[in-house]
Amino acid sequence: MEILSFWTIVQLVLALVAILIFISGNAIILVWMERKIAGYIQRRPGPVEVGPEGILQCVADAVKLLSKQILKPTHADSLLYWLGPILIFFAVPLIFMVIPFSPFFTAYEVDLGILLILAFSGINVLSVLVAGWSSNNKYSLYGAARSVSMSVSFEIPLLLAVLAIAFQTGTLNLSTIVAKQGGWPWQWNIFVQPLAFFIYFVCAMAETNRAPFDLGESESELTAGFHTEYSGMGFALFFLAEYANMVVVCCVATALFLGGWNGPFLDGFWWFLAKAYGLLIVMMWIRWTYPRMRFDMILNLNWKWLLPLGALNLLGTAFVLKLIETPCIKEFLEGWGIL
Amino acid sequence: MSQLMHPDSSLFDDVRGDFYTVNFEKGSRENTFILNLGPQHPSTHGVLRVLLELDGEYIMRAEPVLGYLHRMHEKMGEIKTTGQYMNNMGRVDYLHAMAWNWAWAGAAERLGGIEVPERAEYLRVIATELNRIASHQVGWGAYILDLGAFTPILYAFEDREFVLDLLQMMSGSRLTFSYFRLGGVASDVPPRFFEKLREFIPYMRERLKMYHKLVSGNMIFKERVEGIGIIDREMCDRYGATGPVSRGSGIAHDTRRAEPYSVYDRFDFKIPVYHEGCCLARTLVRLDEIAESLNILEQAANQIQPGPVQPDKPLKVGYKLPAGEAYFACEGGRGKIGVWVASDGGKNPYRIKLRAPGFSNLSLFAELAKGTMIADAIAILGSLDLVIPEVDR
Numbered sequence: 001m002e003i004l005s006f007w008t009i010v011q012l013v014l015a016l017v018a019i020l021i022f023i024s025g026n027a028i029i030l031v032w033m034e035r036k037i038a039g040y041i042q043r044r045p046g047p048v049e050v051g052p053e054g055i056l057q058c059v060a061d062a063v064k065l066l067s068k069q070i071l072k073p074t075h076a077d078s079l080l081y082w083l084g085p086i087l088i089f090f091a092v093p094l095i096f097m098v099i100p101f102s103p104f105f106t107a108y109e110v111d112l113g114i115l116l117i118l119a120f121s122g123i124n125v126l127s128v129l130v131a132g133w134s135s136n137n138k139y140s141l142y143g144a145a146r147s148v149s150m151s152v153s154f155e156i157p158l159l160l161a162v163l164a165i166a167f168q169t170g171t172l173n174l175s176t177i178v179a180k181q182g183g184w185p186w187q188w189n190i191f192v193q194p195l196a197f198f199i200y201f202v203c204a205m206a207e208t209n210r211a212p213f214d215l216g217e218s219e220s221e222l223t224a225g226f227h228t229e230y231s232g233m234g235f236a237l238f239f240l241a242e243y244a245n246m247v248v249v250c251c252v253a254t255a256l257f258l259g260g261w262n263g264p265f266l267d268g269f270w271w272f273l274a275k276a277y278g279l280l281i282v283m284m285w286i287r288w289t290y291p292r293m294r295f296d297m298i299l300n301l302n303w304k305w306l307l308p309l310g311a312l313n314l315l316g317t318a319f320v321l322k323l324i325e326t327p328c329i330k331e332f333l334e335g336w337g338i339l
Numbered sequence: 340m341s342q343l344m345h346p347d348s349s350l351f352d353d354v355r356g357d358f359y360t361v362n363f364e365k366g367s368r369e370n371t372f373i374l375n376l377g378p379q380h381p382s383t384h385g386v387l388r389v390l391l392e393l394d395g396e397y398i399m400r401a402e403p404v405l406g407y408l409h410r411m412h413e414k415m416g417e418i419k420t421t422g423q424y425m426n427n428m429g430r431v432d433y434l435h436a437m438a439w440n441w442a443w444a445g446a447a448e449r450l451g452g453i454e455v456p457e458r459a460e461y462l463r464v465i466a467t468e469l470n471r472i473a474s475h476q477v478g479w480g481a482y483i484l485d486l487g488a489f490t491p492i493l494y495a496f497e498d499r500e501f502v503l504d505l506l507q508m509m510s511g512s513r514l515t516f517s518y519f520r521l522g523g524v525a526s527d528v529p530p531r532f533f534e535k536l537r538e539f540i541p542y543m544r545e546r547l548k549m550y551h552k553l554v555s556g557n558m559i560f561k562e563r564v565e566g567i568g569i570i571d572r573e574m575c576d577r578y579g580a581t582g583p584v585s586r587g588s589g590i591a592h593d594t595r596r597a598e599p600y601s602v603y604d605r606f607d608f609k610i611p612v613y614h615e616g617c618c619l620a621r622t623l624v625r626l627d628e629i630a631e632s633l634n635i636l637e638q639a640a641n642q643i644q645p646g647p648v649q650p651d652k653p654l655k656v657g658y659k660l661p662a663g664e665a666y667f668a669c670e671g672g673r674g675k676i677g678v679w680v681a682s683d684g685g686k687n688p689y690r691i692k693l694r695a696p697g698f699s700n701l702s703l704f705a706e707l708a709k710g711t712m713i714a715d716a717i718a719i720l721g722s723l724d725l726v727i728p729e730v731d732r
Contacts, residue, residue, distance in 0.1 A: 038489070038490075041490055042489070042490050042493040042494075043493065043494070043497065044493065138372070138374050139374075142374075142713075146396075211487060211488075212487065212559055214487070218487065218714075219381055220381050220382040220484065220485045220486070220487055220717060221382065221713050221714055221717050222713075223380065223381060288489060288490050289488070289490060290487075290488060290557070290559050291483060291486040291487045291488035291557070291559050291560050291563060292486060292487025292488070292559075292714075293559055293562070293563070294562075294563060294712065294714045294715065295396055295712060295714060296396075296712065297562060297563075
């Protein structure tokens with residue numbers, strides 16, 4: 001195994017710090033955006049008092065959350081109770097390490113980038129379970145149980161959708177996948193794999209516990225779901241992690257399907273961020289529009305629709321790839337200038 | 340049982356729970372789970388407590404526990420004079436306070452044989468129908484909120500504001516109205532009222548089209564409520580369910596039509612009835628009732644004539660009811676509101692009984708919730724459109 005050199009470690013530490021700043025900054029912007037979008041949809045101004053257009057409202061909220069007393073319910077399991085919010089936040093910076101914001105703007109390039117992202121996003125589920133179980137609250141337990149069964153099942157079609165892209169591009173390296181796409185929308189992977197993108201996006205919303213799949217929280221049924229008992233910073237970490245996870249899934253979607261940093265002109269990380277933010281706005285739009293789905297409806301959607309569709313899509317991709325590699329067809333296609 | 344929560348169940352030996360929990364737990368089977376939904380819970384609209392025995396997501400048994408908002412309105416009637424008691428009526432059901440105003444005024448007038456001037460009758464109709472629209476607006480808005488969509492309630496409340504503006508012009512208050520007086524209403528409406536009312540009616544009709552689209556055009560909403568919590572006619576009879584709950588189950592009973600009071604026999608309006616008996620049917624009944632209320636308002640605005648709104652010699656606050664008994668029922672937003680009053684001719688009424696429609700409608704819940712999922716139970720509870728202050732009185 002290759003031993004990391006001193007400079008690599010310095011680079012990693014710097015990247016981690018930068019990513020943490022990026023996440024916190026993003027969370028502030030996203031919370032503000034969410035409130036403004038909710039306000040726009042609900043025909044009210046949203047936050048306007050603190051700072052210009054209310055952008056500092058989130059800072060005020062963060063100060064409030066920091067200064068609140070941290071409570072632990074009696075008979076709660078201390079170790080697991082505090083592990084929950086830490087665990088949910090711990091995977092997020094690691095995932096950001098491999099996301100290619102631009103060719104020169106990737107914290108740490110690995111060949112198995114997608115695999116790493118999928119592996120670390122699994123930790124989310126664990127922390128939700130730990131938080132819900134250790135709170136010693138029935139609502140928390142229900143929220144955790146719902147969240148876990150949902151996340152675990154939605155991971156499968158998500159994986160299938162991502163695999164289709166991996167088949168198509170022949171690599172698990174995110175930078176390579178982005179580099180293989182062009183700047184215009186018809187050169188993006190979404191143009192070739194619209195079904196995979198749809199499946200990925202639905203699963204991503206479910207994975208991040210966003211409405212209409214916010215069963216883990218579902219405040220009209222379970223008060224606040226798995227984080228019912230958390231106050232102050234414990235709650236803030238869950239809140240931050242939700243937004244960080246949203247950024248993660250949207251960044252991955254941008255890299256896999258929307259051409260990443262490639263733009264019609266002036267390639268760079270601004271294109272990446274613009275696309276990712278576009279997806280985030282869509283997620284917020286959906287949240288403020290639809291009612292919550294019922295537990296069995298969600299699982300039916302997953303097992304009866306997304307999973308078979310994902311599998312078919314993957315099989316179809318594999319079949320087409322094999323077909324165009326057959327020598328005679330390849331010659332024919334090259335003759336017509338398609339390949 | 341609750342001890343399943345923690346590996347060390349001996350910790351809970353000293354935690355017995357209250358009377359209801361202990362009694363409820365006696366009947367529980369193995370591998371089930373007791374959950375207290377409420378009294379403080381986002382979707383119980385106040386302080387209703389529901390004890391649930393759960394098997395996973397499924398509800399084995401449900402038992403509503405009442406009394407967390409009991410304010411002794413019936414008993415208060417025995418220490419207040421007839422005029423003073425009107426203020427209590429605005430607080431029984433804060434969403435449809437005008438109907439409760441009317442129920443009390445009607446019962447006292449029936450016992451005292453008090454005549455109401457015609458203009459006052461029309462103003463009563465206008466006030467009650469406007470308030471019914473406001474009540475149903477909260478009803479469907481809060482219902483969709485229960486199902487997890489945040490936005491529609493703000494649209495519902497936006498239009499409710501217009502209604503409240505009109506009601507404020509009439510009565511001076513926006514929520515807990517005490518507009519009625521024995522023998523009439525508190526005051527005549529300001530000159531611009533009817534102009535505003537005529538502006539409001541076509542506006543609201545346009546908005547209703549949008550609401551219908553919101554209900555029938557939203558796939559997730561329809562999936563969530565269609566065929567859920569089916570109540571049949573026999574069940575309605577058994578529990579005494581009235582209002583939109585029974586009309587959603589195919590019972591075309593409306594107190595305004597069945598036992599016409601005041602000037603309701605002069606209006607042409609339909610009674611919306613749906614036969615499915617599910618949550619969707621009840622929601623649609625409420626939406627259709629808004630349209631019918633608008634029709635009544637339009638006719639009332641055209642028919643109303645100038646005149647006095649109180650008897651020539653207005654009744655005093657301390658008006659003494661003659662000895663005897665009287666019962667008066669009127670149609671509220673949640674069903675049939677009844678007030679029975681008995682008087683021995685003294686300073687205060689001897690006994691008052693309030694019949695709250697929400698109480699009967701809530702009693703359906705225990706049977707309906709059996710075997711459903713938690714999310715469905717919330718949908719059912721919301722579709723009954725309960726106002727807990729009214730249930731507990």
